[in-house]
Amino acid sequence: MQKSKVAVVFTGGTISMTVDKRIGAAIPSLSGEQILSLVTNIDRLADIESVNFSSIPGPHMTPERMMDLCEVVERLLQRQDIEGVVVTHGTDTLEETAYLMDLKINSEKPVVVVGAMRNSSELGYDGPSNLAAAVCTAISTESQNKGVLVVMNNEVNAASEVTKASTLSLNTFQSLEFGPLGIVDNDEVIFHREVVNRQTIPSEELIKAVSLIKCTAGMDGSLIRFCVDRGDKGIVLEALGRGNVPPEMLEDLEYALKKDVVIVMVSRCPTGRVLGTYGYPGGGKELKDMGVILGGDLPGQKARIKLMLALGLRESQQKIRDIFESQQYKS
Numbered sequence: 001m002q003k004s005k006v007a008v009v010f011t012g013g014t015i016s017m018t019v020d021k022r023i024g025a026a027i028p029s030l031s032g033e034q035i036l037s038l039v040t041n042i043d044r045l046a047d048i049e050s051v052n053f054s055s056i057p058g059p060h061m062t063p064e065r066m067m068d069l070c071e072v073v074e075r076l077l078q079r080q081d082i083e084g085v086v087v088t089h090g091t092d093t094l095e096e097t098a099y100l101m102d103l104k105i106n107s108e109k110p111v112v113v114v115g116a117m118r119n120s121s122e123l124g125y126d127g128p129s130n131l132a133a134a135v136c137t138a139i140s141t142e143s144q145n146k147g148v149l150v151v152m153n154n155e156v157n158a159a160s161e162v163t164k165a166s167t168l169s170l171n172t173f174q175s176l177e178f179g180p181l182g183i184v185d186n187d188e189v190i191f192h193r194e195v196v197n198r199q200t201i202p203s204e205e206l207i208k209a210v211s212l213i214k215c216t217a218g219m220d221g222s223l224i225r226f227c228v229d230r231g232d233k234g235i236v237l238e239a240l241g242r243g244n245v246p247p248e249m250l251e252d253l254e255y256a257l258k259k260d261v262v263i264v265m266v267s268r269c270p271t272g273r274v275l276g277t278y279g280y281p282g283g284g285k286e287l288k289d290m291g292v293i294l295g296g297d298l299p300g301q302k303a304r305i306k307l308m309l310a311l312g313l314r315e316s317q318q319k320i321r322d323i324f325e326s327q328q329y330k331s
């Protein structure tokens with residue numbers, strides 16, 4: 001029987017790290033081929049083509065690099081001989097890259113993003129087992145048409161639903177709202193449910209000038225004003241609870257909206273969507289009436305990626321509102 005072919009694109013992250021004795025801490029050092037050589041018996045599963053994209057830690061990833069990576073992945077997906085693509089990535093920004101690719105890529109073939117929480121100098125390096133599970137997921141026909149998947153600790157999550165929930169746990173990637181899509185068991189991927197809200201944004205461009213502001217008790221709007229005055233095109237507000245802000249922020253929010261800066265509101269709570277439930281000053285109802293867009297249950301960092309791509313369409317504010325609200329809100 002002919003084996004499936006999978007492209008593995010290496011970008012860096014802890015999965016590629018060893019402890020540098022001179023520094024006394026972990027840095028990227030392993031090439032794709034070196035990491036693959038640690039995944040014993042992988043050649044029984046699939047023919048692997050390795051692509052060394054970069055050797056950077058997650059915190060060095062940028063929106064521009066994400067767009068370049070996305071292009072590399074799209075080109076690989078267009079090839080007939082490749083059944084799926086795996087991307088290795090630093091876990092710190094993995095959810096942002098995975099979500100950007102999920103929104104942009106329109107292919108039925110599986111794209112699986114994977115990382116590690118322990119580097120190769122540590123006891124219990126989880127890179128090889130995670131990579132093996134990612135390849136198992138990428139060659140399964142069951143993984144088709146599910147968008148970009150994140151596989152770690154033998155759990156399969158949708159890029160649109162997942163977030164990094166722990167600084168150290170091997171099962172750090174959690175779909176806090178809905179739970180995992182499935183598992184990898186005995187080299188086989190088993191799905192338990194479908195992705196809840198899949199969406200694509202056919203944007204060729206990304207507008208970088210989007211900031212994320214987390215709201216806190218008693219906060220004023222000076223950060224909002226700063227972002228507007230330096231030319232930001234969009235701001236994601238990680239608001240309080242159900243989607244409310246301290247009233248001291250309202251004047252500067254009004255200032256931003258008058259200057260056509262798009263404001264998307266999500267919550268700083270780890271689960272639950274925002275809604276215009278409250279009618280007091282700074283409450284969600286007032287914000288919505290002012291023109292603030294509701295961002296559903298996305299964490300701030302993923303709402304920022306979505307807004308960057310939505311602004312890249314260079315469409316009206318109404319169109320951007322639809323992109324954020326039409327699937328999650330009835331009216």
Ligand SMILES: NC(=O)C[C@H](N)C(=O)O
Pocket residue numbers: 012013014015056057058059089090091092093115116117118
């Ligand atoms: N586990 C990891 O990959 C964390 C690392 N700091 C990174 O994002 O590159």
